[in-house]
Amino acid sequence: MSDPILSAEDVHVEFEARRGGGRARAVDGVNLDIAPGEIVALVGESGCGKTTLARTLLGLERPTSGRVLHRGTPLAYTSKALKRFRRDVQLVLQDPSGSLNPRHTVYDAVAEGLRIHGDVPNERERVADALSRAGLRPPERLFLRFPHELSGGQRQRVVIAGALVLEPNVIVADEPVASLDASVRGEILALLLRLRDELGLAALVVTHDLGLAWNIADRVAVMYLGRIVETGPVEKILTAPEHPYTQALLSVLPDAPGSPVVLQGEPPDPTRIPSGCRFHLRCPVLASGAAATAGVDGACRGEDPGVLAGGTAVQAACHYARAVSSSTGQAAAARP
Template identity: 75%
Template sequence: MTTDRIPPATGPDGPEPALPGPAAAAPPPAARAAVAPALAAHDLTVRFRAPGGRTARAVDGVNIDLRPGEILALAGESGCGKTTVARTLLGLERPTSGTVTFEGTPLGYGTKALKAYRREAQLVLQDPTGALNPRHTVYDAVAEGLRIHGIHDNERDRVADALSRAGLRPAEKFFLAYPHELSGGQRQRVVIAGALVLEPRVIIADEPVASLDASVRGEILALLMRLRDDLGLSAVVVTHDLGLAWNIADRIAVMYLGRIVEIGSVDEILTDPRHPYTRALVSVLPDSPVGRPQVLTGEPPDATAVPGGCRFHPRCPALASGEAEAAGVADACRRTELPVLPLGRDATSCHLVAAHDAAVPADA
């Protein structure tokens, strides 16, 4: 697999200059791991009532941490629970059990506490057209957050600065424009500016380039990386595209049916994936280290009927091929539930991986 990352950002008017204003540069990866998480979920569970009196286990025990100045990709197929995790991290969903902490403090769910938190953690949606009111100008769209939070001083300068940081320059050129007058990439930059205007410390981006043309995806991804590097922002990027994660993330958490099944650095996960589900996802990338593409059979089970044992076992290529049987873990795959991955360290949740690790001498 090639390790080339996306090129430097280019905005609507050519290469983008350095971000204006003071910058709090992101710490290097080793320093990020040594400090307290910017945002974390502890034993997070979110359940919903489903028709027929059933219960959907949308998030079923998740431990995840976002380190200061880090971009964490939350990846998996549609319906795996990653968007519910993102919404819960933002306080838009209340967990059934477990806690969300921001800089070590548990998130409060009172109106005042949530309003204060949302100055620090902002959401970027995947559909900029749906996120913007067609009757509001760009200025009003970006200024909305300031007005909600009662920030009235220097509004014009704050809006102009946010638009400039998002790559829309000169900012004043866009003040009176309406969303329908902008390109898809420009609309997404307005959405990002609306998040930046409150000077948050965390951004959660839900499929931030899914609705954009391929020609502008790289620009938006490069913009998010520059915001991380120049402003010290931390970001969770929800995606089904591991190629996107390869380009932008420092770490990847792979989700399947409400659980994280593998988490680690982007280089480790995408060059040496261990979980059979992750291997299948990585196998379809160009120059994949896994070899030929692996096609998973069937669809992910319904969250109201999570299989026993390993929840991936009905679709697992290692079980279907006899590899799990040869390793002596086939029965465990079908019957023994795996523990929730712990917080704060790289790990893989798989009976086969555990068997392989047990077979390797400690000094190997």
């Protein structure tokens, strides 16, 4: 992989718990690299820390510890540095209706970023170009329309145009098609892929939908209870996942073979993360006795499998997966 354009380096983000005291570890040690022109899907259940990590990569949350790097340089949190950073790293939210001011025309919505950054020369031309790149042609016919006059797909394209007008090199898209009809989702995903190919844009796509990840991502990072537990190229992770959590998420997709894996209970409270593997309380491999057969049940309950490194390597934070991989590798080495 080329040098990352955006990275999280051992990032932790903690918040004061609303009830009962203590601190909630929303992000609990994450390394994540995004290369130029690469689309990374960050997937997991609601509440696993995906959005907090995305906000931290955008500079909207400051890490409790660790750091965010842009083009290899640690992010500074001065107003001037953040303003410069946000020209290059733009956010696309899941709800275009909530992202657009109902009193602003399409033109004003797209031009807003240019005006905030004092970058108004050739404003009309740049707004038109951004709308065209977002698939709204001819752009001039939309300039004076208001959000309520547009379809959901058109509104999402306007939001994307508002990000593109500043010519960023990274887009962070938080559930970019969750609020859209199924017939429109494919169009927006195709648009993101085309922007990557034409402009070299990198993207972090935050989603709970592994099907979406399959259609758009180059690489997948699976998050559980504040930590990435499996990562690798999309084909590997979505066809041969090693972590039981990833396997459970995949099992409920419509075309998945076998029966869905129903996880017991809810994710633990982030103020009281369990010892050992943070997934062990819900792990079907541990519950079935397979981990005991492999001799790792004690490790599952008592030893932290550790924080995964960044980069493109296939990694899984799972004692059982490592034991199986090790025994398979030893068996292969023993063959004549």
